[in-house]
Each structure stands twice: as C-alpha cells, then as structure tokens.
Amino acid sequence: MLKPILLVEDNPNDLELTLVALDKSQLANKVIVAHDGQEAIDYLTGEGEWRERTPGNPAVILLDLKLPKIDGLEVLGMICANAALKSIPVVMLTSSREEQDLVRSYELGVNAYVVKPAEFAEFVEAISDLGVFWAVLNEPPPGSTRFRMPPTQ
Helix, strand or coil, rough: CCCCCCEECHHHHHHHHHHHHHHHHCCCCCCCEEHHHHHHHHHHHHHHHHHCCCCCCEEEEECCCCCCCHHHHHHHHHHHHHHCCCCCCEEECCCCCCCHHHHHHHHHCCHHHHEECCHHHHHHHHHHHHHHHHHCCCCCCCCCCCCCCCCCC
16 A cells, blocks of 8 residues: 655645645655644644544655644654654755754754745646655665555566
C-alpha cells in the first residue's frame, strides 16, 4: 500500500497551490492535510480526530514553518524526538528566508528546507520535484515499508 504525504499548511492559497502542484506531478500517494501544528501531531500520533486512522507513517511530511497553535519548529522537534516518527522525512516548506529559521530547522533534524518560490510555475515545479523525490525516489531506512513499483524491463 502506498504511504500518504502529510501536508501541514495553514494558508489557504499556499495549500491550494501545493495540492495543484502535487496533482500535476501525478503521484498516486494520497495527500493528508493538517491545517495547524496540533492537527499534524494528532495525525502522527493517532489522536483526536485521527484516532480511527489506518496505522502507519506518511512517506514524507511537507511542513510549513509558521503555523497556528504549534509552530513548525515545535512539530519538527516532536517528530525528531519520537522514536516511532523520527525516520519520516520532513521537508520544511516555507516562505521564510530568515537564517535563524533555516539553522534551527537543521539543528532539529529537518531533511530539507525549501523556500516557496513566488512564481506559480516555479512553485509547481518545486513541489512536483519534492513529491517525486521523497515519495518515490528516496530510499526509506531498513524496516520501513513502502510500496515500490516493480523494475521495468
């Protein structure tokens, strides 16, 4: 079974653009949307409205930095401190170009830090590339299961 992509984004415009970009990349992964940091944590831990969800971790987490309730850095810290979650690739997807945000993200264990391009075409290309890399091309750690297409001959 294909693992979902967890998209954590509170801005409706950025959310719509990201979903369009992921759709254009033709990934078969389902996209789960969390609108704030608390909802992301609830999804990952199977709590709150996510108590009944199918167990398992997402293929990748696309995480906004500036979020309501619990910000992206706090969510990232929680993920990286949790043995059951720390192997999930996390991509900080943000409009922040502030050096302290970049440095702190890497200190906490982010796998990639991507500044959202302002131009629509560039944004779509960046998101598509991210989705394909992390959900399809990236090799997960041993013991982590992910659907893989059989090799073509």
